[in-house]
Amino acid sequence: MDWITIISTTLKSAVGVETVLYGLAAIGINIHFGYTGLLNFGQAAFMGVAGYGLAVTVAVMNLPFWLGILVGLGAAVLLAVLLGIPTLQLRADYLAIVTIAAAEIVRLIFRSVAFKDVFGGSDGQRGFSDGFYALNPFPEGDYGFNLGPVPIFFNHRLLWVLLVGWLLIAVCCGIVYLLMKSPWGRVLKAIREDEDAVRSLGKNVFSYKMQSLVLGGVIGCLGGFVYGLAFASVQPDIFGTETTFYCYTIVILGGAARVLGPVIGSMIFWVLLVLVYGVLSEAVAAGYIPFMTSIQVGPVRYILVGLGLILLLVFRPQGIFGDKREIAIDAR
Amino acid sequence: MRRAVIAFTAFLGGLVFLLAGPAHAGPAECQGLKGTLKLQGQPVNGVKIAVTTEGGQPVKEVATNAQGAWDVQVDKPGKYKVTLDVSSLPQNAEVRGGTNVRTLTVYEGNCSAVLFALQPKGAPGQQQNASAEESPFWTQFAQLTFEGINLGLIIALAALGLSLVYGTTGLTNFAHGELVTLGAILAYAFNVGMGLHLIPAAVIAVIVAAALGYAQDRFFWGQLRRRGTGTIAMMIISIGVALFLRYVFLLFFGGQNEAFAQYTAQPGVQIGPISAAPKNFVAMAVELVVLIVVGVALLRTRTGKAARAVADNPALAASSGINVDRVIRIIWTLGGGVAALAGVMLGLSQNLKYTMGQDILLLIFAGVTLGGLGTAFGALVGSIVVGLFIQVSTLWVPPELKSVGALAVLIIVLLVRPQGILGRRERIG
Amino acid sequence: MRAETTTSERKAAALAAFKDLAHDPGVPKPDPILVVDDVVRRFGGLTAVDVKHVEIQRGSITALIGPNGAGKTTFFNQLTGFDTADAGSWTFNGRRMNGVPAHKVARAGMVRTFQLTKALSRLTVMENMRLGAQQQKGENFWRALVPSFWRGQEDAITERAEDLLTRFKLAAKRDDFAGSLSGGQRKLLEMARALMVEPELVMLDEPMAGVNPALTQSLLGHVKDLREQGMTVLFVEHDMDMVRDISDWVVVMAQGSVIAEGPPDTIMSDERVIDAYLGAHHDAPLSESELTEQLQEAEAALEAEIEEETQK
Amino acid sequence: GGGSDTATQNSQSAAPSSAAPASKGDGTLTIGTLLPQTGSLAFLGPPEFAGVNAAIKEINEAGGVLGKPVQKFDTDSGDTTTNIASQSVDKLLSQKADAIIGAASSSVSESVIDKITGAGVLQFSPANTSDKFTTINDRGLYFRTSPPDKLQGRVLGDLIVSEGNDTVAIMAMQDSYGTGLADQITKTVTDGGGEVVERVDYDPKAADFSAEIAKIKAKNPKAIALVGFAETSKVIQELVKQDMPASKVKWYMVDGNMSNTNYLDMPKGTMKGVKGTTPGAASPDDFRKKLAAVDPKLEDYTYAPESYDAMNLIALAAEAAKSDAGADIAAKLAEVSKGGEKCTNFKECVDLLKAGKDIDYDGVSGPVEFNDAGDPAVATIGIYQYGDDNKYPTKAVEYRTGNIAG
Amino acid sequence: MNAVPEREQHPAPETETEAQQDEAQQETVSKQAVSDRGDHLEGAREAVLRCDELIAGYLPGVNILNGADLYVREGELIGIIGPNGAGKSTLLKAMFGLVTIRSGTVTLKGEDITNMKAHSLVSRGVGYVPQTNNVFPSLTIEENLEMGAFQVPGRFKERFEFVAELFPALKERRKQRAGSLSGGERQMVAMARALMTEPSVLLLDEPSAGLSPKLQDLVFIQAQQINKAGVTVIMVEQNARRCLQICHRGYVLDQGRNAYTGTGRQLANDPKVIELYLGTLAKA
Ligand SMILES: Nc1ncnc2c1ncn2[C@@H]1O[C@H](COP(=O)(O)OP(=O)(O)OP(=O)(O)O)[C@@H](O)[C@H]1O
Ligand SMILES: Nc1ncnc2c1ncn2[C@@H]1O[C@H](COP(=O)(O)OP(=O)(O)OP(=O)(O)O)[C@@H](O)[C@H]1O
């Protein structure tokens, strides 16, 4: 078995692009769900409108890269407002389904043949990331180091994406940290517990929910940018409900309403996915698991990841950073 | 009589080719344009056809032979114009659609077919003809309404199981779609794998799935409840379970579509404006009966009421002498069985695939929510609304976006009635 | 319109204001803070609230009593914007308040508590309290990002909260989650939190139900202090001892409408009120002699029983 | 067999490298596969893997490439709903893959093409159909043996017209494969004098297709072109249900849904007379036997020929370049695919190469001649017809060869 | 939560000033705990239901009950009073199997029922009215009561007539969903629900809270009458005076342990109990 490859890919995935982009989306969800109690199941749509906002502006309309970023951000804010105005009065579980529905609508429109000229149909758009890579300060080449025998190298493009991505994560975590220990964050948490009580204390619940939705949406949309830029393309299906589910999983894994929860959750999630796959496929290739073929590795990986998720949450229902006491309250 | 024989021979042409050796099956030696003229199935002889280049330079002029066929070979690939000489048509014939000119491309080493559809003179032109043949709006509407109810009932059945479990335990079970798939795959295993007829296979599948539902709660969810695992953690665990089950299915069932051994591609019958397969009616009847029986049972029977009591307040239910675990287990058993039945019905009406449950999960959730969370009849009403809107909305939106219609309706209804159609608002203070 | 008066004068002032009033439902008050007209709320066929006219005197403690299901809570819900009335209008400080959303009502200075408590479970008791404070600089998104903007205010709020918590015997629970409080403690928190708002009119929905009597007594002192600070208190309560002790005026509701108004003593001897609400037998608190009598009776009975049993 | 040989080879290989995969060769041709083991295209995985494996088996039996057996690492491409393809590519790159075969989905290929070609590795897709790849910046490292949809669409459209269908409906799966084919069919039919009275693009994941079929039925067409994958069996059920069986309305199918297994459950005669097109000149039968040798459970053969050809072409190009480096292979791919002595399998071709001859590999999926963009330029399309047993025979009714571009 | 006091004999302070109150309370508690233990063992011998040295809590590591003792003899009416957060409700829940007991035992008619599930206690004749969340909000009043009679469905009609007589308001509204009821109406439903089963031991957690004075009296009279009819009643009350008036014996609970025990009258007249727990308001 090629342990070096396994370890190297696993370590790289811990800081890789997927970790970054799911981490960002999960930070957004953490604000929505973890702190405010908004069951927003449409996070993928925020990522989507951002990615497509950028892509369409640059690739279809041939406008500059920075304008694309602004359009993407604007689209995320607009989506939050459009989604929020009618839905924020709904009870949590109803909100969940409405946001899922809205996100699916957004995805289906991106994907549809009718709008193929704009959004590119099921293949999406590409060719909008040059502006970003033009800013890359790293000359072409591979960067990294050897951890003992394990090589950990990224090429200049990836390194640039990762640098920006992790900076974004750091900034977002900093913002979340500052906000959540402020009175503003306190109002959010109170809304999570009981809106009516908060209303009776003179806080404009709707406005706070909206602020939360916009903030989380904008942070989520950064994930959409990272996706688009790292893969130099956007595709509709990545912005489906599956992505949102995974983000929730990540939030809960790390511990809801914890600043670093989503980041650690994302790392765990991707490490789990990559490690399990690496070990399995190598073991099968080496003939250690004679009853399995290499095609079966794919499904078995998910079976094991599913099991891993179950076990993690069975034995640590509050997530990695979560507070057991919080879980004990009102465990219904 | 002779013509019939010729037609028959032509019809069997394919078979001839099949029997012929590879020599016949080689690439056709042809580069040009060709076509066959027929009027009401009979070849038309002696019609003049002129081929020119795109620019108008004449290439060749031919007439159709006894079989109605003509062909023009050209030297260079490229665009050519084909004109049918209307005056050479038989008295009683005309070209459908009116235009007698076709412009098309000839590709290197290939012949392109040219079609001039003929029709008896005096018959309406093709354009009008087509719209005359088109079924009226209401026929389509009726068909789609029927399909909507058909789909809605399947969703409702699946939604019922979800709603029951959600109602009693507060678990948002993202693995419910997989329970639906499980039912279908179990039935498939008994049906195709073991050779039972579908009906007993389905019955056994539902029973086995119900037993598995019981076991799930007994050995898994129930244990988690006992440990005091919160509903949110359970929800994420259910995502894990969904992944687990889905890929177990992929491993053992494979990624392809399958169908049951019986009732596949059952020919439809026409009833008024609706065409439907007999199996649809049986399935709908079964679904409706199950839904109503379960719904009424929840409202009327002691266990049903106990289930609602447990949903409201498990601790108080226990204090009233209700064995909460038992009630939940009954609900899981029922939910598992009903979900499996939904899977069988879905497999019967469509096909089986390892993602079949996952693919309708969103619709299930939409149905449950639209009707009002946790109410049995709400799930029924909500699902049918969802089913109807999916189908009927295609009258106006492209079918690829048909879910958009349903989801948009969901959003709109919830805006007007935030508690769902049959849900009740909660009292404040 | 709030005149600056010295501490002891407040109660006297309130009593003086009520002195010459007629004891009719809907009687006009000299200086009403809240005026309600024709508020109606129906649930299906049930008319839960149908109040013709009521005024609440500024700077007084007014009790709202009435049998269960009389519509008191529903009435509160209408006034504070938590439910929409089918008809009617009301003014607070002369400002029309129909259709004003709940949070604006609270900001206007009219704060209510909930009968079925709404503790913010996964916030600590202290955070619950802090949340009550108004006009917090740190509740603005941008300022929240810079702690130095709101630190000072936060400290002041915390201090005030500590004070209240000590009074409400919750100081020891300061850093516990509110969700872990006992039923009575939640009531206390609910009330303390409402006081953090520093409202002009505080509306308490059965604040003392489930609170230990000894503590109730000390809290009543606090409520009286509130009046002395110029706050108006409107409260619903079924504990007649409390009503008698602190209220300056009592409004009685039954079946949705106000059926009587008056000072506590008068009201409690009102035939209709006794009938509908207080009960014929156990109207007033048992006098000392009655109490001993009853106790002796009970004891005798018990002893007899026990004897019987031991003999068996 | 060769299979187990490769396995043992694999375990010894993949020496740790101190840097990111170099684009220089190391003497061993290392192939990575990035094909769907999971996700919405999971059903395409088995035939594609089988195609590659069958080719590798033959190559190694014929002595390998550059004197060494070909090494192979399999990875999962998933689908676009999850992001695992990029992780898989990372793994392959760190295992020093010289060429990566995949992905099946155009969208997935698009998301990793930068990563693969940026590392100097050859990307070779057996199934991508999106026309974006023709113009994409691939550093000359992207190739495909994908089914030549333009030609296929033309042939099918022509077939439909030549059978006298003047009103045609198209039921196309909504992705680049389906819409691309549908566009081509529409164009050919319209040019040829027919009319496309209804075109429905459907979401393959839709819960059911009754509304789509109802829409088509409303237009009462003479022929229906079904463009899609395995979900076509659902569509057919719906067609039969809504009273448009093959005996009443002519159905035409494409390579994505021409299957000899999917429709067997249906009543006899359901598919009778249905015609469809599939690329490839050779009779699929012999090839299927080859596949059965590597995967006896294989039921579906979609894209197996393309995968097989992809593998053979890479191996031949490596031989021709005398190097296993991605860029070197890429430089020779067009050369071995056209212009020279024709040969149809690795052994034959490699012998010619060793004899110093220029070769023209003609594959199972067609003659495969690459143009400058790395797309195949010529193809052969076979037209098949279903019989009473819901199967189509191994011999085509007709074959058409042509330039894909026109 | 204060630290668990040592189980040592402390000299009781002779005089107390207001400022010393808290401290004094602490000391009295410890003292009482020890002296009570003997009484408890003495009295508990023929008890229907008894708890011995119960330790229980919700969160890991935090005990709410710190060795509470309680016994009730056949046909007795017991009152439990104490400050908010003393653990009264927790004690009832622990007896009834709704809170996990960490150590100590609960015995019902000689049978060890420690940590037994609530529903099996119901079938053993124990009834319980919780303090909060005491109705099924989405069920109608009638269905709520039906749930009360879950184990004896046959007798529903008869029992329903009985409780409807007690609380006529309920009969009128039998089809109304409990979730829309007022606080007091809910309390009635809760009480009525517990009366549906005719339990032999009835645990009431603040049954009078939120009720109008008239109905409060009714509740106390009813509790007394039920008790006279042979039902053993344990009642937690904040309306402490009324409670002590009708109960045979009373317990004062503080910080999860018995602070005082005695007959209702003894407690009601004990100056310390008055000062610390009863207040003087009602006496005036
Ligand atoms: N949402 C509702 N739907 C139907 N009836 C309701 C609703 N809310 C309140 N009611 C009814 O209106 C009446 C008044 O209720 P309200 O809660 O105002 O009473 P209350 O005076 O506060 O009583 P209590 O002293 O018991 O708290 C009650 O009979 C109640 O059942
Ligand atoms: N669910 C819970 N989780 C954690 N702690 C709890 C919980 N319920 C109660 N507590 C704690 O246990 C202690 C005792 O609570 P309990 O409800 O038994 O008090 P009580 O004596 O009934 O008070 P009250 O008279 O206010 O109802 C309190 O300090 C409370 O904080």
Ligand SMILES: [Mg+2]
């Ligand atoms: Mg009330």
Ligand SMILES: [Mg+2]
């Ligand atoms: Mg209590």
